[in-house]
Amino acid sequence: xxxxxxxxxxxxxxxxxxxxxxxxxxxxxxxxxxxxxxxxxxxxxxxxxxxxxxxxxxxxxxxxxxxxxxxxxxxxxxxxxxxxxxxxxxxxxxxxxxxxxxxxxxxxxxxxxxxxxxxxxxxxx
Amino acid sequence: xxxxxxxxxxxxxxxxxxxxxxxxxxxxxxxxxxxxxxxxxxxxxxxxxxxxxxxxxxxxxxxxxxxxxxxxxxxxxxxxxxxxxxxxxxxxxxxxxxxxxxxxxxxxxxxxxxxxxxxxxxxxx
Amino acid sequence: xxxxxxxxxxxxxxxxxxxxxxxxxxxxxxxxxxxxxxxxxxxxxxxxxxxxxxxxxxxxxxxxxxxxxxxxxxxxxxxxxxxxxxxxxxxxxxxxxxxxxxxxxxxxxxxxxxxxxxxxxxxxx
Numbered sequence: 001x002x003x004x005x006x007x008x009x010x011x012x013x014x015x016x017x018x019x020x021x022x023x024x025x026x027x028x029x030x031x032x033x034x035x036x037x038x039x040x041x042x043x044x045x046x047x048x049x050x051x052x053x054x055x056x057x058x059x060x061x062x063x064x065x066x067x068x069x070x071x072x073x074x075x076x077x078x079x080x081x082x083x084x085x086x087x088x089x090x091x092x093x094x095x096x097x098x099x100x101x102x103x104x105x106x107x108x109x110x111x112x113x114x115x116x117x118x119x120x121x122x123x124x125x
Numbered sequence: 126x127x128x129x130x131x132x133x134x135x136x137x138x139x140x141x142x143x144x145x146x147x148x149x150x151x152x153x154x155x156x157x158x159x160x161x162x163x164x165x166x167x168x169x170x171x172x173x174x175x176x177x178x179x180x181x182x183x184x185x186x187x188x189x190x191x192x193x194x195x196x197x198x199x200x201x202x203x204x205x206x207x208x209x210x211x212x213x214x215x216x217x218x219x220x221x222x223x224x225x226x227x228x229x230x231x232x233x234x235x236x237x238x239x240x241x242x243x244x245x246x247x248x249x250x
Numbered sequence: 251x252x253x254x255x256x257x258x259x260x261x262x263x264x265x266x267x268x269x270x271x272x273x274x275x276x277x278x279x280x281x282x283x284x285x286x287x288x289x290x291x292x293x294x295x296x297x298x299x300x301x302x303x304x305x306x307x308x309x310x311x312x313x314x315x316x317x318x319x320x321x322x323x324x325x326x327x328x329x330x331x332x333x334x335x336x337x338x339x340x341x342x343x344x345x346x347x348x349x350x351x352x353x354x355x356x357x358x359x360x361x362x363x364x365x366x367x368x369x370x371x372x373x374x375x
Binding site for chain 3: 191192194197200203207210211214218219220221222223224225226239241244
Binding site: 017025071101103110112 | 316317319322325328332335336339343344345346347348349350351364366369
């Protein structure tokens with residue numbers, strides 16, 4: 001059932017400059033770059049887990065996220081995305097933008113994240 | 126003639142970190158989240174008014190905008206977008222990117238804004 | 251064989267705020283805004299040269315780039331994009347995001363760049 005691993009892009013998963021952290025676009029893969037795409041919900045959860053792994057590498061936490069731009073291959077997944085969003089950010093509230101775009105199969109969601117290492121713990125600043 | 130209000134997304138309209146201000150994607154709605162989409166020109170004007178409301182909430186002004194990314198549902202609206210742009214920024218000149226993307230109906234334009242609270246009043250810095 | 255020049259957008263090619271540099275979306279044109287689109291490889295190379303010209307105007311260099319978002323009109327050009335990427339950044343490694351979007355003909359690639367003027371010379375920070 002498990003899919004073949006995809007090739008990681010020739011770029012780092014993030015760049016940090018001072019407290020500013022810019023992540024590369026992250027998709028729903030496991031730690032071996034195997035896609036997790038059974039349902040949209042699974043995939044979006046996996047994409048956020050990938051974001052968390054990258055934040056950890058960079059010495060950051062989800063509370064440091066300022067903004068999430070989500071690219072969806074199919075806007076019909078928007079309400080499922082909102083469910084996953086609310087699971088991911090029950091209180092912490094990044095700004096966000098969500099648009100439809102063409103993504104590389106088999107992915108239906110890609111996440112672009114901006115974080116700041118000393119961002120306050122919650123709420124809009 | 127007026128349309129039903131849309132559901133606001135489960136995210137704040139902006140996040141501020143120090144002087145950096147990242148807005149959530151803004152669309153052409155009035156203060157009650159009713160779409161204003163009679164013409165593209167109306168809608169784009171309303172989207173920029175929404176941006177101004179969010180800037181005001183955050184203690185900022187249009188002169189603080191550094192960058193506007195516009196997502197258009199139909200690239201045929203590009204010249205109308207340029208008209209609205211010139212109305213909005215007769216002198217102040219943010220950097221900008223404009224691409225075509227899939228948007229949630231009934232919207233034809235969505236604006237992504239980065240601002241800096243002590244940005245100079247005009248021109249490219 | 252050479253194409254007619256396109257109209258430059260009514261916006262500056264960049265905004266700088268302190269050390270933060272946000273470029274407007276850049277495409278594959280020469281210094282007279284004539285499209286260079288014979289092959290995707292030519293065009294992407296020209297788009298990166300445009301980015302370099304803008305960086306130079308702003309007092310920056312490619313090593314200052316933190317993030318590149320590439321919009322491709324056709325995802326079939328992805329592997330060609332990766333070739334150009336590796337030529338452009340044999341060692342320096344910005345973060346990146348690559349998605350498919352609608353672009354203004356004749357362009358097949360548009361680049362969105364974030365730079366920081368005192369970014370370290372290489373590697374992920």
